[in-house]
Amino acid sequence: MTPGAPDGPPRAKVSRMSGTGSPSYRERNSTADRALDILLMFTDTQLVISGTAVAERLGVARSTAYRYLQSLASSRFLEEAPGGGFRLGLRVMEIARLARRSYGLSEFALPAMTALAEDVNETILLTRRTGELVVCVDLAEAGTRAVRISYERGSTLPLNAGASALVLLAWLPEEEARRLLQSTDLHRFTPATLTDVDTLMKRLAHIRRAGYSVTRGELDPDVMGIAAPVRDEQKQVVAAVSIAALASRVFPEAEAELARKVRETAQEISDRLVAVGG
Amino acid sequence: MTPGAPDGPPRAKVSRMSGTGSPSYRERNSTADRALDILLMFTDTQLVISGTAVAERLGVARSTAYRYLQSLASSRFLEEAPGGGFRLGLRVMEIARLARRSYGLSEFALPAMTALAEDVNETILLTRRTGELVVCVDLAEAGTRAVRISYERGSTLPLNAGASALVLLAWLPEEEARRLLQSTDLHRFTPATLTDVDTLMKRLAHIRRAGYSVTRGELDPDVMGIAAPVRDEQKQVVAAVSIAALASRVFPEAEAELARKVRETAQEISDRLVAVGG
DNA sequence: GCCTATTGTCCTGTAAAACGAAACTCTACT
DNA sequence: AGTAGAGTTTCGTTTTACAGGACAATAGGC
Known part of the structure; x- marks a missing residue:
């Protein structure tokens, strides 16, 4: 495409755009966007x-791509991999530390989460939503389990499955939650995954009334979760705290007691957030 | 609509370049570079x-800056902060997780580091060098100390102070280490900080012979460190493992025994790296 | 040994994308 | 009401980033 012949048609107005089907480039800063796209x-x-x-x-x-690559490498967002090619650079880890600090959550949350992790002997997650994705911002693991639910900081979770996601959605304005769910393709992870928007909306209303969410095997068949909201000074829900456990380890009769503890922890984090004036 | 008539002065031919003194823009991809600079x-x-x-x-x-900001925000590298302004976004944490995985270190290193942390009851760091900086890639903390040396993933350390930095420099080709040290301004953190290149080079030679480094109060007056190199398949030093401890807790007589343990751990990580074919 | 494929680098003229300026909205403060 | 600051949009201009092609170095296939 774009033959270089100097005799071509009178300058066809073909915009550069990504050839791979990205729907709407040509807007904003396409050069900057492409640099960022490489990171993605x-x-x-x-x-x-x-x-x-x-x-x-x-x-x-190719020459253009290498120009981008050099920009990214010289600021250390990328580095050359041994044996050719490029991989992500240490600069990414540097600014991730700052990102984590930006939210003002972890420093107050981690002690409370660790206490809860030891108390219930399960993995505790702190999550935030970004667009159509839920991201794990922090976590605390219990030491004494052979089988552990393994997440990491930066792990992403879907919007339609998992206790955290439902909490994060439940305290959004109804129409925004609906819009988000409708614009996302709701993948079915297990037979128990909810993929119908109306069913999900009813679930959210229920969660809002209860003050917490419980899910079983909706994301992974063997995992269950219990989540509660963390609020900032303005009472906005800015994060969720959750227990992630092997489903077989948690009997339904035990859910209420765990939920109480999760909500307490979430409240404790919220209180500290307000006390400092996040 | 109907924006003002184009009546301005004949627009002096001033090159764009950064006005704040950045010496050489105008090279590479200045648009992409500026987007990345915002992140920095x-x-x-x-x-x-x-x-x-x-x-x-x-x-x-301003309009230009906001165009960049929108690019960064729409890919979630930035997000709007409550109360105005922008802060780093969750995308940064997402790709930081991938960056960490890229190096193929943490998955093998962490178990060994945790074991060492429990054994010696001190904080253990895994670090890598990027340009003139040392970055903490992973760490393991001992649980039972009131006073802890607190680092995080992504924390940066200088090149001329600290046990890890010296190890990372010591196994570089001599001329490269010298060039790096000469091109960096060696900040004096404490009276014990080494800032003379020749003195540092001699120190590096000593460390290379010993197989590990020990520093006391060169970065922080109260902290001491012991570090050893981690090697990949090609025997290249790709990282350093170190103990960071309160200087007053570690008597000089105990250094040799700790050094032995750090070297063992570094060797163990290297072995696993090779076994898998990092 | 020769051939081909792949990675990464550099250069140049031209065309497209990013630029600055200015008008405008909104919210918060006084 | 009036000021200050953040954030958004439009427009004509020109600066910047583009494609294409030539080049070096390395690695495998035969």
Whole structure:
């Protein structure tokens, strides 16, 4: 495409745009966006990427892709991988530390979460929503379990499954929650996953009344979760605290007691947030 | 609508470049670089920044700065802070998780580090060098100390002070280590900090022979460290493992025994790295 | 040994994208 | 009401980033 012949049609107004089907480029800062897009090409299964592959996925010439790559590498967002290609650089870890601090959550939350983790002997998560995704901001693990639910900081979770996601949605304005769910494709992770928007909305109303959420096997068949909201000074829900446990370890009769503890912990974190004036 | 008539002065031909003294812009991808530079404006004391401030520091018009900010916000590298301004977004934490995985270190290192932390009852760090900086990639803390050395993933350390930095430099080609030290301004953190390149180079040679480094009060007056190198398949030093402890807790007579344990742990991590074929 | 494929680098003229300026909205403060 | 600051939008201009192609170095296939 875009033949370089100097005799072509009188300057066809073909915009640069990504060739791979990204719907609406041409808006905003396309150059800056492409640099950022390179950072988004990395996934759990694609930890190293070559310059040629970047050019292809960006739909630009190789020389152009390498210009981007050099920008990213010279600010250490990327580094050259041993054996060719590029991988994410340490700068990413540096600013992630600052990101975590920005939310003003972890410093107050972690002690309370650790206490809860030891009390109930399960993994405790602190999550926040960003767009159509839930991200694990912090976690505390109990030491004495052979089988552990393993998440990490930065792990992402879907919007339609898992106790945390439901809490984060439940305290959003109804129409916003509905809009979010409708604009996301609700993947079915297990037979128990809810994928119908109306059913989900009813669930959210129920959670709002109860003050917490419980899910069983909706994201992973063997896992259950109990989550409660964390609020800031303005009473806005800014995060969720949750227990993630092997479903078989938690009998339904025990849920209420665990829920009480999760809510207490969430309240404690909220209180500290307000006390300092997040 | 109907924006003002284009009547301004004939627009002097001033090159764009950063106005704040950044020596050589105009090279590479200045647009992409500026977007990345915005991400670098955040520090521990500057967790939120306004659009106007970004425009000023970038040396561009406000409308231009906001275009960048929108690019960064729509890919969730930034988010609007409650009460105005922008802060780092959750996307940063997402890709930081991938960055950590890229190095193939943590998954093998953490178990060994945790064991060491419990054994010696001190904080254990895993660090890597990036340019003129050392970054903490992972850490393990001992649970039973009232006074703890507190680092986090993503914390940065200088090149001329601290046991880890010296190890990371010691196994670099001599001329590269010298070049790095000469191009960095070696800050004096305490009276014990080494700031002379030749003295440092001699120190590095000593460390190379010993196989580990010990520092006392060179970065923080109350802290001491012992570090050893982690090697990959090609025997390249790719990281350092270190103990960071209150100096008053570790008597000089105990250093040798601790050093032995740190070296063992570093070796164990190296072995696993090779076994898997990092 | 020769061939091909792949990675990364550099250069140049041209076309497209990013730029500054200014008008405008909104909220908060006084 | 009036000021100050944040954030948004539009527009014509020109600066910047683009594609294409030539180049070096490395790694495998035969």
